[in-house]
C-alpha cells in the first residue's frame with residue numbers, strides 16, 4: 001500500500017478555515033482535499049463528492065459496519081462525519097498527500113493511527129466573540145445550532161496545545177503564508 005504524508009487541519013466553524021484550506025490547496029499541488037462522509041444536509045452550493053460524500057444515516061452506518069472509516073464520529077447531535085480509508089488511499093495512489101479537515105477528536109485519532117506521517121495543525125480564531133460574529137454573518141445556522149458550534153469551539157480550544165502547530169487566523173494573508181510555510185516544510189522532508 002502506497003502511503004504519503006497526511007496533513008490534518010482542525011478549526012472551529014467560523015474560524016475562516018474554508019478560505020485558508022482553499023488557499024493552501026491552490027498553492028500546494030502535491031496536496032489533495034480528503035473528502036469526508038457526513039450525514040448532514042448539503043448547504044447551498046455544496047456538491048456531493050466534492051465538499052462531502054453526503055450519506056443517509058443508514059448508508060453511513062453500513063460503512064461503519066464494513067470498517068470503511070479510519071475514524072468517524074457524531075460531531076453534532078444526530079450528525080455523523082467520518083474519514084473513509086478509501087479516500088486516503090485514492091489520494092496516495094495519485095502520488096499526493098491528503099489534506100484532512102476534521103474536528104479535534106478525529107484529528108487526534110488520525111495522528112494516533114499514522115504517527116509517523118501525520119502533521120496536525122489547529123487554526124484558532126482570534127476570539128469566541130469574533131467566531132460568533134463570523135457565524136452570524138455566514139447565516140447558515142439557527143440560534144440553537146450556532147450556540148452548539150460556539151460551545152464546541154470553546155471546548156475544542158482547550159485541545160489546541162495537543163496539536164503539532166497552532167495558526168491564529170487574525171489576518172487572513174498572514175495566516176495563509178504561515179500555513180503554507182508549515183505544510184511545505186513538512187511535506188518536503
Ligand code: 5GP
Nearest residue numbers: 013036037073075081082083101102103106
Ligand atoms: P461542517 O458541518 O461545518 O462542514 O463541519 C462540522 C465539523 O465536522 C467541522 O469541525 C469539521 O472539521 C468536522 N468534520 C468534517 N469532516 C469530518 C470527518 O471526517 N471526521 C470528523 N471527526 N470530523 C469531521
